[in-house]
Amino acid sequence: MKEEKKLQVSAIKDGTVIDHIPAKNLFKVIKILNLVSLEDPVTFGSNLDSSKLGKKAIIKMSNKYFDDEEINKLILVAPQARLNIIKDYQVIQKKQVKVPERIMGIAKCVNPKCITNNENVVTKFKVMYNKNVDLKCLYCEKITDQDHIEIII
Amino acid sequence: MKNRSLVSIEDYSKDEILRILELSKHFEKNPNQKILDGKVIASLFFEPSTRTRLSFESAVSKLGGSIIGFSEAGSSSVSKGESLKDTILTVSKYSDLIVMRHPLEGAAKYASEVSRVPIVNAGDGANQHPTQTLLDLYSIKKTQGTLSDLNIFLVGDLKYGRTVHSLLMALSNFNPVFNFIAHPKLRIPIEYKLYLDELGIKYYEHTEFTDIISRADIIYMTRLQRERFSDPVEYEKTKNVYVLRNEMLENTKDNLRILHPLPRVNEINEDVDSNPKAYYFEQAENGVYARQAIISSILGLS
Numbered sequence: 001m002k003e004e005k006k007l008q009v010s011a012i013k014d015g016t017v018i019d020h021i022p023a024k025n026l027f028k029v030i031k032i033l034n035l036v037s038l039e040d041p042v043t044f045g046s047n048l049d050s051s052k053l054g055k056k057a058i059i060k061m062s063n064k065y066f067d068d069e070e071i072n073k074l075i076l077v078a079p080q081a082r083l084n085i086i087k088d089y090q091v092i093q094k095k096q097v098k099v100p101e102r103i104m105g106i107a108k109c110v111n112p113k114c115i116t117n118n119e120n121v122v123t124k125f126k127v128m129y130n131k132n133v134d135l136k137c138l139y140c141e142k143i144t145d146q147d148h149i150e151i152i153i
Numbered sequence: 154m155k156n157r158s159l160v161s162i163e164d165y166s167k168d169e170i171l172r173i174l175e176l177s178k179h180f181e182k183n184p185n186q187k188i189l190d191g192k193v194i195a196s197l198f199f200e201p202s203t204r205t206r207l208s209f210e211s212a213v214s215k216l217g218g219s220i221i222g223f224s225e226a227g228s229s230s231v232s233k234g235e236s237l238k239d240t241i242l243t244v245s246k247y248s249d250l251i252v253m254r255h256p257l258e259g260a261a262k263y264a265s266e267v268s269r270v271p272i273v274n275a276g277d278g279a280n281q282h283p284t285q286t287l288l289d290l291y292s293i294k295k296t297q298g299t300l301s302d303l304n305i306f307l308v309g310d311l312k313y314g315r316t317v318h319s320l321l322m323a324l325s326n327f328n329p330v331f332n333f334i335a336h337p338k339l340r341i342p343i344e345y346k347l348y349l350d351e352l353g354i355k356y357y358e359h360t361e362f363t364d365i366i367s368r369a370d371i372i373y374m375t376r377l378q379r380e381r382f383s384d385p386v387e388y389e390k391t392k393n394v395y396v397l398r399n400e401m402l403e404n405t406k407d408n409l410r411i412l413h414p415l416p417r418v419n420e421i422n423e424d425v426d427s428n429p430k431a432y433y434f435e436q437a438e439n440g441v442y443a444r445q446a447i448i449s450s451i452l453g454l455s
Binding site: 111113114115116118119120121137138139140141142143 | 161236237238255256257258259260262263277278279280281344
């Protein structure tokens with residue numbers, strides 16, 4: 001009985017479910033995908049047990065679909081995220097986050113002398129993917145490594 | 154190259170670099186041509202750099218162009234709080250090309266995105282200084298007859314010296330052997346070593362400045378910058394270790410030439426100046442021709 005109730009709350013008819021988000025980055029995902037602007041129901045759960053991530057989060061959005069470019073922005077905060085595209089309660093497609101060539105905005109350049117940290121300039125990085133996700137600033141050419149990536153949106 | 158900004162040395166292919174060097178030679182033969190007649194070149198120096206600025210202004214004047222601009226941010230609208238974007242947008246309405254020096258890294262790249270006229274980067278912080286690299290290459294080619302297969306010694310501040318990094322990358326097109334001589338704290342950064350490894354280019358690192366220079370075709374000296382040292386005592390000690398003196402040149406090759414981007418402090422002893430292998434003041438002169446070549450090719454006048 002309890003099981004069924006839980007399902008009713010969380011199941012969506014049409015839309016997208018994003019699973020396997022590291023729990024600590026849930027709100028960053030919400031920001032990066034600008035979910036605040038959605039008008040249809042959005043539910044999320046956090047600190048759920050996960051064998052892969054320890055604690056994970058999940059987001060369910062009714063009537064919302066993303067293009068790949070938007071999803072790939074999650075490489076910085078939820079590289080292992082899995083997307084289920086739902087139509088009429090059925091999963092009709094699964095998607096993963098792929099490494100984008102470039103990242104615009106979202107992250108801050110680590111170099112305090114970079115123009116992007118001193119003027120109103122949208123940051124732009126080339127993604128260097130090699131076990132870690134490192135970002136090479138297309139302005140000052142300095143590398144911001146994964147451990148120093150700061151999300152700024 | 155026409156109408157394209159020059160922000161980083163990597164903006165130019167090997168062929169484009171060689172074309173600029175050919176053109177530099179042409180301007181060295183005929184430095185006074187009125188091909189910039191009626192053109193306005195803006196020279197925006199947000200931080201002072203006397204040598205680079207005068208070299209650009211000399212290059213433009215000899216070609217009959219006019220120069221507008223400022224030589225330090227304090228005498229410009231920047232001191233009133235204007236953004237770089239607004240300065241560039243405004244000045245690009247007054248000029249055909251903008252030469253700029255800026256203390257922040259990436260400033261030239263950003264300016265090239267907002268400007269309606271081409272930008273020539275005359276140095277953005279510790280990042281890029283591509284016109285210096287082109288004049289260095291011109292000096293090497295002129296003195297050695299070629300850029301290929303040379304034994305290049307880089308000495309001094311190899312960690313922060315941007316001229317060293319850009320020169321290293323540009324020369325990597327020409328099968329060099331590099332020898333790096335630096336204090337352990339100022340060694341060439343790992344990313345440049347990886348870059349050379351990837352290209353299969355040989356390099357050797359040394360901490361002693363000794364007779365290994367007998368193999369050199371080019372010795373490129375750089376200045377230790379006081380501001381890179383947190384401890385002034387350390388600076389005083391280090392700056393006296395990597396000094397080139399005339400007697401060290403005794404057993405060096407006849408074709409060896411000594412380059413330095415200038416200004417020097419004490420890293421080349423003055424007794425070297427009269428040695429025929431000293432080339433740094435000619436190198437500075439070459440800067441005028443290289444900049445004439447760069448500006449005229451960007452404006453499509455050559």
